[in-house]
Amino acid sequence: MKRRLLLVSNSTLHGSGYLDHCQQQITDFFGKDVRRVLFVPYALHDRDAYTKTARNKFKTLGYEVDSIHEAADPVEAVRKAEGIFIGGGNTFRLLKSLYDSKVVTEIRRRVMEDGVPYMGSSAGTNVATISISTTNDMPIVYPLTFAAIGLVPFNINPHYLDHDSSSRHMGETREQRITQYHEEADTPSVLGLREGCMLLVEGDKATLLGSTKARLFTRGKPTVEYDPGSDLSFLLTDAH
Amino acid sequence: MKRRLLLVSNSTLHGSGYLDHCQQQITDFFGKDVRRVLFVPYALHDRDAYTKTARNKFKTLGYEVDSIHEAADPVEAVRKAEGIFIGGGNTFRLLKSLYDSKVVTEIRRRVMEDGVPYMGSSAGTNVATISISTTNDMPIVYPLTFAAIGLVPFNINPHYLDHDSSSRHMGETREQRITQYHEEADTPSVLGLREGCMLLVEGDKATLLGSTKARLFTRGKPTVEYDPGSDLSFLLTDAH
Numbered sequence: 001m002k003r004r005l006l007l008v009s010n011s012t013l014h015g016s017g018y019l020d021h022c023q024q025q026i027t028d029f030f031g032k033d034v035r036r037v038l039f040v041p042y043a044l045h046d047r048d049a050y051t052k053t054a055r056n057k058f059k060t061l062g063y064e065v066d067s068i069h070e071a072a073d074p075v076e077a078v079r080k081a082e083g084i085f086i087g088g089g090n091t092f093r094l095l096k097s098l099y100d101s102k103v104v105t106e107i108r109r110r111v112m113e114d115g116v117p118y119m120g121s122s123a124g125t126n127v128a129t130i131s132i133s134t135t136n137d138m139p140i141v142y143p144l145t146f147a148a149i150g151l152v153p154f155n156i157n158p159h160y161l162d163h164d165s166s167s168r169h170m171g172e173t174r175e176q177r178i179t180q181y182h183e184e185a186d187t188p189s190v191l192g193l194r195e196g197c198m199l200l201v202e203g204d205k206a207t208l209l210g211s212t213k214a215r216l217f218t219r220g221k222p223t224v225e226y227d228p229g230s231d232l233s234f235l236l237t238d239a240h
Numbered sequence: 241m242k243r244r245l246l247l248v249s250n251s252t253l254h255g256s257g258y259l260d261h262c263q264q265q266i267t268d269f270f271g272k273d274v275r276r277v278l279f280v281p282y283a284l285h286d287r288d289a290y291t292k293t294a295r296n297k298f299k300t301l302g303y304e305v306d307s308i309h310e311a312a313d314p315v316e317a318v319r320k321a322e323g324i325f326i327g328g329g330n331t332f333r334l335l336k337s338l339y340d341s342k343v344v345t346e347i348r349r350r351v352m353e354d355g356v357p358y359m360g361s362s363a364g365t366n367v368a369t370i371s372i373s374t375t376n377d378m379p380i381v382y383p384l385t386f387a388a389i390g391l392v393p394f395n396i397n398p399h400y401l402d403h404d405s406s407s408r409h410m411g412e413t414r415e416q417r418i419t420q421y422h423e424e425a426d427t428p429s430v431l432g433l434r435e436g437c438m439l440l441v442e443g444d445k446a447t448l449l450g451s452t453k454a455r456l457f458t459r460g461k462p463t464v465e466y467d468p469g470s471d472l473s474f475l476l477t478d479a480h
């Protein structure tokens with residue numbers, strides 16, 4: 001399995017600029033062989049503005065950005081991509097656009113068979129997993145399915161948030177929401193990535209990177225905390 | 241139009257018990273003619289426990305509770321209901337179960353044509369509107385559509401939450417999420433009901449009740465704040 005993934009919790013960390021907190025991991029990940037990255041701006045409404053933001057940032061890291069929305073044929077753009085980056089925004093809008101553009105299967109094939117490196121941030125991390133069932137976003141559009149690209153056999157909750165015990169708000173906590181997911185039958189594990197951390201997958205090896213811890217929810221088991229540097233390769237087996 | 245609705249933002253207000261903060265409005269709403277209320281516990285996994293909670297609370301208010309999940313024929317239960325209460329939980333699970341039980345059309349008919357009073361709380365308020373597209377919940381199951389019972393021609397965001405400027409969390413604010421909804425074409429107004437308030441609809445008259453303000457989001461227009469007591473009947477015209 002050639003799969004290489006960098007799945008980032010959040011695009012912007014409080015007090016710093018767009019992708020600043022993970023720029024070292026981005027250059028380590030795409031390396032020197034990749035020159036051009038195919039950007040997928042489908043999660044935001046203004047695709048031109050979004051592409052400009054991504055393009056400017058990646059330029060400072062030494063990469064050119066082609067946006068899939070500027071390509072005459074999106075599937076062909078995926079077919080030729082040296083690297084792929086799907087940015088954050090609304091996960092429902094993103095997944096629906098991926099299916100509308102018919103690129104889901106081709107992205108999966110390029111990543112899993114050809115080893116094209118895939119970076120996702122926030123919603124772009126959600127769609128890399130089994131399904132978008134653990135997104136935090138509002139269902140503003142209706143996708144044909146919640147099944148996603150499926151580059152890993154579990155779910156991720158990006159922007160994972162601990163309960164603030166001083167809050168008077170009575171909406172469900174993030175932990176309660178994920179627990180409700182696991183009340184449903186046959187639901188996979190959910191890796192809660194706090195803002196500041198990310199998951200690096202290289203083949204069958206998965207490692208937590210960044211500055212914050214991740215929380216793993218497994219159906220019927222107690223939750224477990226993992227520090228940056230932890231080996232999470234066990235999540236890549238089908239049992240999860 | 242005989243429609244009578246009590247659409248509550250939240251079941252429990254911080255520091256008080258289940259439905260305590262709206263119990264006066266509940267007894268005013270169901271009045272003395274209704275003796276038995278049909279409860280719909282589909283939004284939570286443990287329907288028996290949920291029914292017990294609702295039954296105990298409604299007993300203190302002078303009403304008997306029949307739960308739809310205890311009925312041999314859910315549609316028949318709706319057909320005979322004197323009043324309906326759909327409780328909160330996960331909105332996706334609730335809507336899917338409503339469709340699976342084939343009660344959506346019958347609930348709409350009973351409320352709109354027969355004048356059966358409908359109370360919703362949180363997820364039960366979401367499903368009373370045009371669609372569940374402005375729920376805060378996780379998409380833990382896939383419903384056949386996001387279209388909901390449609391008792392009013394607009395959307396509601398329950399548990400509406402103002403941005404906490406001291407927060408370091410970078411996930412979208414509630415306002416940003418609703419703004420993203422309105423980036424989509426032909427999207428209806430969204431009434432953000434803060435915890436503590438509720439909307440009373442009697443025929444073509446709508447009034448904000450409770451202790452907190454509501455925030456109205458209309459596509460292409462500035463947001464507007466409404467105090468408790470405000471007449472929101474204009475939301476019931478088709479233009480919204």
Ligand SMILES: [Ca+2]
Pocket residue numbers: 088089090091122123136137412
């Ligand atoms: Ca998002």
Ligand SMILES: [Ca+2]
Pocket residue numbers: 172328329330331362363376377
């Ligand atoms: Ca809920």
